[in-house]
Amino acid sequence: MPVFLKISHFRFIANTSPRFYSTISQSKLIQILKSMPKDKKHVAEAQKQRRKIKERFSKYVPGKVTLQVLGTGAKGAPRALYIFSDQSRYLFNCGEGTQRLAHEHKMKLARLEHIFITQPVWKNIGGLPGTALTIQDVGVPEITLHGPPGLDQIFTATKRFVIIRDLKIHMAECDDKTTFEDNVMTVTYVPLTKTCSVPVDECTTEINSENGDSFKDAQINATVQQSEASTSTRNGKRQRRRSGSNSSTSDEVIEDNVDYYAHEHSGSRTSPNLVSINSQQVLQEVKEKGECMAYVCRLQPRPGALNLDKCVKMGVPAGPLLGKLKGGEDIVLPNGNTVTSKDVCEPDDPGPVFIVIDCPSEEYLDSLTSSEALKKHQRFATDDIDVATLVVHFSPVEVVHHPRYKKWIENFSPSTQHLILNELNSCMGSEAVHRIQYKLNLLSKEFFPLLRDKGTEIVNETSGVYVNKKQKRDINLETDSTQNDLKLEQLSVKSRPASPIDPYIFPKTFCSFHLRPKLGLDRAAELKINPEEYVSETMAVENFSNTLQELKDSLHECRKSLTIGQFPQILFLGTGSCIPNKTRNTSSILLKISEKQNILLDCGEGTYGQIIRFFGQEEADQVLANTNAIYVSHLHADHHIGLIGVLQGRRKALDKLKMEKNALYLFAPKQILTWLNFYDRCFENIRKEFHLVPNGDLIFNNPTIPQSTRVIILEELGMSDISTCLVRHCPNAFGVCFTHKDGHKITYSGDTMPSDQLVELGANSDVVIHEATMEDDLEHEALIKMHSTTSQAIAIGKNMNAKHILLTHFSQRYAKLPRFNDNFAENVGIAFDNMLMKMDELPLVPYLYPALKLMFAEHYEELENKAVKRQLKFEKQRAASVDRNEKRKQNEVVT
Numbered sequence: 001m002p003v004f005l006k007i008s009h010f011r012f013i014a015n016t017s018p019r020f021y022s023t024i025s026q027s028k029l030i031q032i033l034k035s036m037p038k039d040k041k042h043v044a045e046a047q048k049q050r051r052k053i054k055e056r057f058s059k060y061v062p063g064k065v066t067l068q069v070l071g072t073g074a075k076g077a078p079r080a081l082y083i084f085s086d087q088s089r090y091l092f093n094c095g096e097g098t099q100r101l102a103h104e105h106k107m108k109l110a111r112l113e114h115i116f117i118t119q120p121v122w123k124n125i126g127g128l129p130g131t132a133l134t135i136q137d138v139g140v141p142e143i144t145l146h147g148p149p150g151l152d153q154i155f156t157a158t159k160r161f162v163i164i165r166d167l168k169i170h171m172a173e174c175d176d177k178t179t180f181e182d183n184v185m186t187v188t189y190v191p192l193t194k195t196c197s198v199p200v201d202e203c204t205t206e207i208n209s210e211n212g213d214s215f216k217d218a219q220i221n222a223t224v225q226q227s228e229a230s231t232s233t234r235n236g237k238r239q240r241r242r243s244g245s246n247s248s249t250s251d252e253v254i255e256d257n258v259d260y261y262a263h264e265h266s267g268s269r270t271s272p273n274l275v276s277i278n279s280q281q282v283l284q285e286v287k288e289k290g291e292c293m294a295y296v297c298r299l300q301p302r303p304g305a306l307n308l309d310k311c312v313k314m315g316v317p318a319g320p321l322l323g324k325l326k327g328g329e330d331i332v333l334p335n336g337n338t339v340t341s342k343d344v345c346e347p348d349d350p351g352p353v354f355i356v357i358d359c360p361s362e363e364y365l366d367s368l369t370s371s372e373a374l375k376k377h378q379r380f381a382t383d384d385i386d387v388a389t390l391v392v393h394f395s396p397v398e399v400v401h402h403p404r405y406k407k408w409i410e411n412f413s414p415s416t417q418h419l420i421l422n423e424l425n426s427c428m429g430s431e432a433v434h435r436i437q438y439k440l441n442l443l444s445k446e447f448f449p450l451l452r453d454k455g456t457e458i459v460n461e462t463s464g465v466y467v468n469k470k471q472k473r474d475i476n477l478e479t480d481s482t483q484n485d486l487k488l489e490q491l492s493v494k495s496r497p498a499s500p501i502d503p504y505i506f507p508k509t510f511c512s513f514h515l516r517p518k519l520g521l522d523r524a525a526e527l528k529i530n531p532e533e534y535v536s537e538t539m540a541v542e543n544f545s546n547t548l549q550e551l552k553d554s555l556h557e558c559r560k561s562l563t564i565g566q567f568p569q570i571l572f573l574g575t576g577s578c579i580p581n582k583t584r585n586t587s588s589i590l591l592k593i594s595e596k597q598n599i600l601l602d603c604g605e606g607t608y609g610q611i612i613r614f615f616g617q618e619e620a621d622q623v624l625a626n627t628n629a630i631y632v633s634h635l636h637a638d639h640h641i642g643l644i645g646v647l648q649g650r651r652k653a654l655d656k657l658k659m660e661k662n663a664l665y666l667f668a669p670k671q672i673l674t675w676l677n678f679y680d681r682c683f684e685n686i687r688k689e690f691h692l693v694p695n696g697d698l699i700f701n702n703p704t705i706p707q708s709t710r711v712i713i714l715e716e717l718g719m720s721d722i723s724t725c726l727v728r729h730c731p732n733a734f735g736v737c738f739t740h741k742d743g744h745k746i747t748y749s750g751d752t753m754p755s756d757q758l759v760e761l762g763a764n765s766d767v768v769i770h771e772a773t774m775e776d777d778l779e780h781e782a783l784i785k786m787h788s789t790t791s792q793a794i795a796i797g798k799n800m801n802a803k804h805i806l807l808t809h810f811s812q813r814y815a816k817l818p819r820f821n822d823n824f825a826e827n828v829g830i831a832f833d834n835m836l837m838k839m840d841e842l843p844l845v846p847y848l849y850p851a852l853k854l855m856f857a858e859h860y861e862e863l864e865n866k867a868v869k870r871q872l873k874f875e876k877q878r879a880a881s882v883d884r885n886e887k888r889k890q891n892e893v894v895t
Helices: 028-035 041-057 098-104 128-137 153-157 200-211 213-221 277-289 308-313 320-326 362-370 397-401 403-410 432-441 481-489 531-539 544-560 607-615 617-625 643-657 672-682 707-717 756-761 776-785 790-799 839-855 857-894
Strands: 065-072 079-085 089-092 112-116 142-146 168-171 179-181 185-192 292-299 353-357 388-393 417-420 457-459 512-516 520-522 569-574 588-594 597-601 627-631 664-668 690-694 719-726 734-740 745-748 767-771 804-808 828-830 835-838
Touching (some): 065 098, 098 128, 112 128, 128 153, 153 277, 153 672, 308 320, 362 397, 362 403, 388 512, 397 403, 432 531, 531 544, 544 839, 569 607, 588 607, 607 643, 617 627, 617 643, 627 643, 643 664, 643 672, 664 707, 707 719, 719 756, 734 756, 756 790, 767 790, 776 790, 776 857, 804 839, 828 839, 835 839
Parallel strands (some): 112 142, 142 168, 353 388, 388 417, 627 664, 664 690, 745 767, 767 804
Antiparallel strands (some): 065 079, 065 512, 079 089, 512 520, 588 597, 719 734, 734 745
């Protein structure tokens, strides 16, 4: 067992009474933090530069336009199609996880100006909040949303936990009478509507009766004061409905004016505006009608390029005459010969047409097949230039299978190709997660099993042969798409064009379709993984092979002395803070309590995708179906924005497995209902998927949950106790402790500064999972953001007498490894994404440290260098401060 120095001293920041947490925004500390200046000059400067670039290039039709697949629409992957030109960027749909893929693949979001949404459902809009934050930070001054009315209200509804300060968001007016046009393309909006199964009047009556005056009155009158922020919902009707629907707790209308990032803002700031009643009515009408938008896009015409070889043959001298020819003028040479522009220029490019389609269900097929705006680009086109070059299909699998949809596809020209972006694909879009997992797998196949999503091709570095890991597609189109796809795999890696007999394209991330200057499919850059490369570059690190062997020997010997039970298991799905990066997703932990009992702790963006990626598509359904509770620690977006995706994924899993189960328990601040109820009313029905148990009802020293309800919950989850406490972060932030019937006690801090309440709650835990956002040198920054340093987190674990301490929620500056210090004792472990451990295996975790430091030596050295520079800067500032004080004293003496 490696020897670690024990912690000798720890300094707590003064704690206060529990009342501190419910009035946290009014505390002296928060007022000080709010007044601290924040440097936003880089955002303003970036916006200024972006406006200059846009003004400069908006007069020209770009010479290069490409469609690029970012998110394939595979199960657990976002739906996102990226269009880029020489100057501008466009996004069609923005599913949950788009932000992370854009970050990994270095997409230039600084030029993104327009986002087109086909239908306002989570698989299309789940990534909008995170993407908006990213483009705000890179200096985009404004962005326009296109799609069904009311889309922009998603930002108003999330305004409490997604802070958009420097980005203006506009909503385009989109109907069949309007178009969008800029220097790149013209977009025609084609609304698709579903066939109503009952007369319109009856539909309208239903809407009014369900969401009419009574709803308005309740919405206007319901208010939650910030002084009550930490209290729970008081309601005697807690008996859970066995049908799985929500209790009256979930039916309450709650408004939440709390600013959950108040401690990070400078100066005063007004409370976020809530969605108006009129806006909600618009959204509810859109939801009821099921309005969906198709887009017909035509690139702007571009004059043919000047062919210099032809100019030379025609005797045109260098100089201004070339410019005239390029501009379309005919010229007369000195010898009297006339040269016309068309003689020396390539043919004009009238601008190809591509269509984006999302037909949500067969109810929309009448609208789709009868649309005259779409027919004019099928084989019925009166002019060849109107024939669609490409159709992008976001339509779901069951619709693509439908005979009427296939017949509609057949009405396109044989030259039209079809890009399928739905769950027929299996590429999840990330190479980085596989890269780090193959490396970590060298250390322990048990802790770091290889990921089981089979959607990414594996390339053998030495032979260059591709091993096709795709799951077979169950699609029965007129053309055998699977067979054609296999033919494509046999073509050159550099160029894999589609032929007229192969119109169906099942892409991977970074599959491209060039619209200009030349038309064609380009699969050369499609995502692939190369395990041989990842392993070899790790094994090449000096002395790593010896260290690895020592690690394996130590683990083998130590396992002999342990009795390892199958459960509980802890799976880290996200271990990063704030925003996802390519190796650390945002917060989420899966507790596998038994074979058929799972609990999620927090649910950051992309949690659903992480589950698919780790378990594979088939086993993930079982894992989701067996997830009977989700705990949300607080209402910062990086801890709960993935909740809707998980709820919907669980529902699909239950339907697929034909399982009948109750709604899952959602342990969360009750104010989360403001967001969830809004989404349910205005976008998609999700309320029957969860039963809210407010965290405030479970306070360990003052529980208010009825005993009868408590007994039912504990029995269903196999627990003897579930208790919470308020912690020192934002308003309504909680820590939690789960005690299993077999005695295992697991404490989770959520986000917090050092908290005495948490120490009391988690006393004698088997394991405490504690946030450790900052290294010790950045204690001041941790204080400003109300987080813990590594040593502070370790001290909390020691004070509660926890057997094991697992650190998580690292700042993204520690993408691969946090900085170690002398306080890392033998019972302290650090978490990685996709790290799985059984409770009885926790004593093995510290053995990994020497190998981890070598594996990520370059990253770790960079961290150490930055720490040295910070220390030198601090000492220099301190010396300067001492000099100033000395000079001031001398001046005072002289005076």
